[in-house]
Amino acid sequence: MEEALERGRYEGGEMLLEQAVPAGFSSGDLTLREVIAAGVEALRPRLLPLIDAAGVYHAFEAALAEGRPISVVRLGDGELLALAHDAVYDAETVRREAPFLAAAGLVVPDHAARARLAEAVRQATIVGVPISRRRHFGQLLGPALAANGIDLRALRLTESTINYSLYQTGLLTRLLAGRRTLVIGNAAPGLAERLQQAGFAVTGVITPVRGFPDIDRVIGEAAAARDSFDLALVAAGIPAVVIASLLAAQFGKAALDFGHLADHIASRPPGQI
Structure with missing residues (x-):
């Protein structure tokens, strides 16, 4: 060894x-x-500059104050491998090396889903990217984006863990204060309960999200509720990138790809987030 x-x-x-x-x-x-x-x-x-947590928070605040759309999405190994399948690696290699993709919302090969994901990245206001240089993280970022016609240097970037950075710095609670929040994803009911117990206004819950086939239904439900929320927290695996991007692009909303932070907050004691 x-x-x-x-x-x-x-x-x-x-x-x-x-x-x-x-x-x-x-x-x-x-x-x-x-x-x-x-x-x-x-x-x-x-080197590519990254917007820090304070910068992302202020971008949200400015967009919300001015009624402008904003979407912050995040690319981890799942999203990058989804973009890379049959573009950088063949689908069989991706299936073998990333068996978790199905649970994260994408069954490969699915070229339509890959194209939809790529378009969402292009449309997003800010894109979180991995700092880690492990094989399926930082090393794959450039090739996966380039294979889908995305110019990495044209994107506004932050870290892929921006959701946790906002949470740990206390900026998330400042962002939620006084705002009507829509929560989306399989952990949404528990997340909504904890947020409400902590005094935040949750005006809608959309659940479940069963992968890419559910995206259009979710967007339809969000469209019906578009006048009742200011900010959406989307915790839906890889489809969260598409959902968050569409909420901003189609409805002019603010949306954050919330990831597993939803599960963490849902597991907190009542009244705490």
Whole structure:
């Protein structure tokens, strides 16, 4: 095991440094960490800025105050693999490496769903992207978007855990205060109960959301309730990206892809979020 780990460390790092050193030179006492840090600094102009939690909060506040649509969606490994199937990886590879996708709302192959997801990313106001450089996270971000004709550098970006950042900084409760909230997803009833117990106005619940086939029904129900909510929290797996984007684009609403934070809040003691 240790030998395999050492080989992985070498081939994934030190060997690349070894190959990059020009002939006639030695890397001497340079460490891989030093080289990477220097390289990142040299490439700083190519790094993509991320809007922090305060910036996302203020974007929501401004949009709500001015009656403008805003959607904040998030791309994790599920969303990226959904975009990547039969575009970066074949569908069988994605099925094998990501058996959780069906539970997250997408049964591959589904090219129509992939196209719908890609369009939602293009339409979104702000897109959360992973910081992790693991294989199906940061490493897949560029290829998955490019394979669907999405220019990563044209997007306004935040971190993919922006939902938790808003929650942990207390900005989520400030955003919800005094606003009519629609909650969407399988955890919506429990989430709605906790929010109401904590004094927030939940004016609608749409549940369940059974994957991509349910998106149009959910949007139809939201359309019927469009005059009764200001902000939507959408916790519906991969379809949440599409739903949040459509709520903003079609109805001029504010929508946040809420993810598993809905389950966390639903599990809190009564009166607490």
